Amino acid sequence: MENLDKQILKELKYGSKAAFESLFKIHYSPLRRYAEEILRDPDQAEDVVENLFVIIWEDRKKIDIHTSFKSYLYRSTFNACLNLIRKKKSENRYRDFFLHHAYFSKSHDYGSGSYPLSGIIEKEIDEKLESAINNLPPQCKNIFIMSRVDGLSHQEIADKLGLSVNTVKSQIMNALKKINVVLKEILTVFVFVIL
Amino acid sequence: MSENLNQDDLLLNCLQGTANDQEYEISYDWINSNKSNFSHYKEIRDAWIAAGIVTRKNENDCKRAWGRVARRTGIKWIHIPDMNHEFKHIAAVFLIAFTIGAFGYHLYFSQKEIFAERxxxxxxxxxxxxxxxxxxxxxxxxxxxxxxxxxxxxxxxxxxxxxxxxxxxxxxxxxxxxxxxxxxxxxxxxxxxxxxxxxxxxxxxxxxxxxxxxxxxxxxxxxxxxxxxxxxxxxxxxxxxxxxxxxxxxxxxxxxxxxxxxxxxxxxxxxxxxxxxxxxxxxxxYTSWKDKRFVFERERMADLAVKLERIYDVTISFQDESLKNYHISGSLEQETLEQLLYAIRLTIPLDFSIKQNKVVLTLNHHLKEKYDKLSD
Known part of the structure; x- marks a missing residue:
């Protein structure tokens, strides 16, 4: 566990409000966006993350963290989201699998133990990913944002831009592949020399 | 290949939420049929989620949410619900009088302690x-x-x-x-x-x-x-x-x-x-040391060694003065000193030995020849 985390945890256990506030301010926004990705409902996402922090404060003396605060918080958020989803009756279990990102999985080998983004959550992803998205070719970026942020269907994007649906799809796949390259890069460390 | 493309289309529709019931089922079976399919799906899914997280920012929410959490945890102030005004006023007068009295009492008897600067x-x-x-x-x-x-x-x-x-x-x-x-x-x-x-x-x-x-x-x-x-x-x-x-x-x-x-x-x-x-x-x-990351740019080996001494609590000595003059750039996250020295060894011809808290760096002539050839 990292020193900063140890320090925050230690102060939290002593009841330091400032430590709790800084923990909240560092992690709230990304966690909320993460919960929103899983639940696809902004209000529920807000509730889940707020509840999580209230519980952390109430149980602060009992918290035991072996990895890092960040992965602890993400894992807890993911689990809380899953609990919420399980309570709802599902109309179509296959649909739920995709909408909620591996809500259930046939094969436990690949399903359990890995929650979305678990591999890179330790790293600071925001800045690098943002620049990766901004550096996509203009057309590709435009299409990707329409799909990802504005939630337009492939057909709608194709109609708007006068392109074929296949072009739209392949541009989105290209964008995702480039983003994935950055995700993998974030995991690697480089050392080079200038003599 | 064309099968792959179709599969990607289906996965995209599923992530977007626009697939039909049958497509969801086909994709689900495809993903769970073997491990490489699953990891292919995982890559697309993670990129999809990560992109969503970075593009949908709304930092204003954080302040309001903190207000709510602070209230719920009793950190800021506790709202007293539905008390009638008159009672509130009376309570406030008593509370203020009591507070002033208590503070005065405390001040009087423990003046020294309050003002003693430590x-x-x-x-x-x-x-x-x-x-x-x-x-x-x-x-x-x-x-x-x-x-x-x-x-x-x-x-x-x-x-x-x-x-x-x-x-x-x-x-x-x-x-x-x-x-x-x-x-x-x-x-x-x-x-x-x-x-x-x-x-x-x-x-x-x-x-x-x-x-x-x-x-x-x-x-x-x-x-x-x-x-x-x-x-x-x-x-x-x-x-x-x-x-x-x-x-x-x-x-x-x-x-x-x-x-x-x-x-x-x-x-x-x-x-x-x-x-x-x-x-x-x-x-x-200049600031990366405070995060997990540590970045150095065109740093002289001699200066880097001083920083490493602090980070890893070791003493580093150079057997060959010439090593001090190599420049190195890079970034490290949470490597051990040994891992880092191995990485440096890929570009600077050195050997190292670590005994307890003492690190000795020596010039490796064989590597030097090899690297010198590369840089020519």
Whole structure:
């Protein structure tokens, strides 16, 4: 566990409000966006993350963290989201699998133990990913944002831009592949020399 | 290949939520049929989610959410629901009277204790960093081998701290009580800002890098006058004094080449004293130590060794002087010293031995020949 985390945890256990506030301010926004990705409902996402922090404060003396605060918080958020989803009756279990990102999985080998983004959550992803998205070719970026942020269907994007649906799809796949390259890069460390 | 493309289309529809029931089922079976399909799906899914997280930002929500959480945890104030006004007023009068009485009583009997000024001393040992939150919720990251002193009157009569070593400050803004850092013989004044100060006693120079906001730097020049220097964001001031050891050329070496020397504000009155202000393109080089990451750019091996000694709490000695003059760039996250030295060995022809806290670096002639050929 990292020193900063140890320090925050230690102060939290002593009841330091400032430590709790800084923990909240560092992690709230990304966690909320993460919960929103899983639940696809902004209000529920807000509730889940707020509840999580209230519980952390109430149980602060009992918290035991072996990895890092960040992965602890993400894992807890993911689990809380899953609990919420399980309570709802599902109309179509296959649909739920995709909408909620591996809500259930046939094969436990690949399903359990890995929650979305678990591999890179330790790293600071925001800045690098943002620049990766901004550096996509203009057309590709435009299409990707329409799909990802504005939630337009492939057909709608194709109609708007006068392109074929296949072009739209392949541009989105290209964008995702480039983003994935950055995700993998974030995991690697480089050392080079200038003599 | 074409099968793959179709599969990707289906996966996209599923993530987007526009697939039909049958497509969901087909994709689900495809994903779970073997491990490589699953990891292919996982890659697309993670990229999809990560992109969603970075593109949908709404930081304003954080403040409101904190208000709610603070109330629910009883950290800020507890709302008293549905009490009628009259009762509230009466309760308030009693409460105020009682508080004043209790405070007066306490003041009278424990005057000495309240006003006795004591000192807090926080130290980051060699090989470890420390994070602390000051009473006004300003944040301080102390680098290895540094210490910070502040009084129990902090945030009451002023906001002064004394620093020895290196620290990164994220100062809460408060116009009434300016934040003052005393480091060696200079004083840095800040309102709400973020900045880095490096003032290790053994290094005989002070460096300040400003990330945001504004700071002013005060120092007493020989003759008793006080000189003030204003620093803008992304500027770095380097002040060497006493028996200054850094020469002009060494200074230039230590700086990444891209950074232009903007101006030299102060030409030495006493030959050895020197202030240099440079603008900084990549302030990470000076501040990254506080995160997990540590970035170095065109660093002389000799200078890097000094930093590594602090980070890993070891002593490093060079058997061959020539090793000191290699330059190296890179970034490291949480490698062990051994892993790092192995990585360096890929570009600099060295051998190393680590015995307890002592590291010895030697020149590997065989590697040197090999690397020299490559660079020709």
């Amino acid at each position: 000192e807090y001393f926080v130290q980051a040992p060699l090989g470890a960093k420390t994070f602390l939150v000051l009473p006004d919720s300003s944040k301080v990251w102390l680098n290895a081998g540094s210490s910070l002193k502040y009084s129990t009157h902090y945030d009451i009569t002023g906001r002064s701290v004394h620093l020895s070593g290196e620290a990164y400050f994220d100062v809460k803004s408060n116009n009434k009580l300016p934040f003052r850092v005393h480091a060696q013989d200079i004083v840095i004044n800040a309102l709400g800002t973020e900045f880095n100060i490096k003032a290790y006693p053994e290094e005989k120079h002070v460096e300040t890098t400003l990330i945001s906001g504004m700071v002013s730097l005060e120092r007493t020049v020989p003759g008793g006058n006080v000189e003030t220097i204003l620093l803008k964001p992304n500027q770095r001031v380097f002040l060497s004094h006493g028996n200054a050891v850094k020469t002009e050329s060494e200074m230039a070496d230590a700086l990444p080449e891209k950074e232009a020397h903007d101006e030299i504000l102060f030409k030495p009155e006493i030959p050895m004293e020197k202030i240099t202000i440079t603008s900084v393109k990549n302030h990470e080089v």
